[in-house]
Amino acid sequence: MEPFGGVITVAQQKGGSGKTTLAATLAVGFRRLGAHVALLDTDPQGSLGRWFMTRRDRLGVDTGMEMSTASAWGVGYETDKLRRMADVVIVDTPPKVDSDLRPALRAADLVIVPVAASHLDLWATEGVLDLCAREKRRVAIVLNRVKNRTRLSAEIAAATAELHAGIATAQLGYRVAFAEAMGLGLSAQELSGATAAAREAAALTAEIAGALAQKG
Numbered sequence: 001m002e003p004f005g006g007v008i009t010v011a012q013q014k015g016g017s018g019k020t021t022l023a024a025t026l027a028v029g030f031r032r033l034g035a036h037v038a039l040l041d042t043d044p045q046g047s048l049g050r051w052f053m054t055r056r057d058r059l060g061v062d063t064g065m066e067m068s069t070a071s072a073w074g075v076g077y078e079t080d081k082l083r084r085m086a087d088v089v090i091v092d093t094p095p096k097v098d099s100d101l102r103p104a105l106r107a108a109d110l111v112i113v114p115v116a117a118s119h120l121d122l123w124a125t126e127g128v129l130d131l132c133a134r135e136k137r138r139v140a141i142v143l144n145r146v147k148n149r150t151r152l153s154a155e156i157a158a159a160t161a162e163l164h165a166g167i168a169t170a171q172l173g174y175r176v177a178f179a180e181a182m183g184l185g186l187s188a189q190e191l192s193g194a195t196a197a198a199r200e201a202a203a204l205t206a207e208i209a210g211a212l213a214q215k216g
Contacts, residue, residue, distance in 0.1 A: 004212040005035070006109030007079050007089040011132075014124035015095035017114045018144040020047045021178050023092045026112075028187035029205025030088045031064055038066040038086035040078055042104055048092040054185030072100035079107040088212070101128075105135045110211055112168075114144040140211055142204065143171040166211075170204035173197070 008026065010019045020043070027037045041048040052067040066086060070078040075091065082089045093104050105111060111132050115121045125141070132139045172178065177194035181187050188197035 004209040005087040006212045007083065007091065007107050008110050008112055008208065008212070009091040009093060009104045009108035010112045010114065011093045011101060011104065011128050012114055012121070012124060013096060013127045014121050017095070017116050017121050017124075018172075018178075019043075019095070019114055020051065020092055021182055022112065022114050022142065022144060022172070023048055023090050024051050024182060025172070025178065025187045025189070025201050026205055026208060027065065027090055028189060029201050030090075030209070031062070032189070032202075033205065033209060035087040036064050036066075036085070038068065038082040038089045040075070040082060040089060040091045041067070041069045042072060042075055043092055043094045045094075051182055051185055054183075056185070058185045072103055075103040076107050101131060102135065105131055105137050108137055110208070111137050111139045112208070113139060113141050115141055116145045138211070139166055140208065141167045143168070145174045146171045147174045168204060168207050170200065170207045172200050172204060175200075 010023045012019055023039065027039055030037050039048055039052060046069070049067060049069055052065075056062070066082065068078055068082060079089055079091065091104050091107065093101055111128075113125055113128050115125055129139060173196065175188065175194070175197045177188040177191050177197040181191050181194070184191075187201065188194045189201040191197070
């Protein structure tokens with residue numbers, strides 16, 4: 001695999017799209033590839049920070065994974081600082097699209113937009129994509145919580161292809177393992193028996209790593 005590194009911002013206007021779970025899944029995935037990872041939680045709910053602290057209490061200190069928080073205006077400063085100490089910086093953002101999101105988009109080498117299998121999620125994506133286009137940022141849409149062999153999932157996948165944005169080939173399925181792992185401070189690929197979830201997480205991480213390696 002080509003050397004990779006950079007800032008990933010996870011953004012979606014609609015709450016409940018799986019942003020924080022996706023951020024944590026990628027963080028563990030990149031650690032498994034040997035990367036030094038820094039997490040930046042800009043969501044006032046602080047879910048990613050809580051996951052990180054639960055993880056630290058459970059597994060002890062991991063010198064290869066950092067955690068920081070910032071308000072909207074401090075994102076640029078904080079990501080510049082984290083870039084110098086980590087290979088990959090993952091920014092989790094609040095579920096909204098307004099001027100507060102712009103600093104997190106500007107700091108990103110790649111913006112990841114999770115889209116769950118619902119038309120509401122798909123409609124909410126348009127605002128994020130519009131901001132990304134204005135900021136001239138690369139976008140990867142990730143289909144999340146996908147239910148295999150359902151008409152709705154097929155419809156969402158087809159409609160997403162018309163949004164004129166990059167779409168990740170790898171998808172994350174609708175699996176209990178992803179939610180269960182978050183409550184334990186883990187990611188699904190660390191749960192015993194979660195073979196399918198681990199396979200999906202590894203495939204997505206490898207694909208995103210490849211996208212990061214392709215600068216510009």
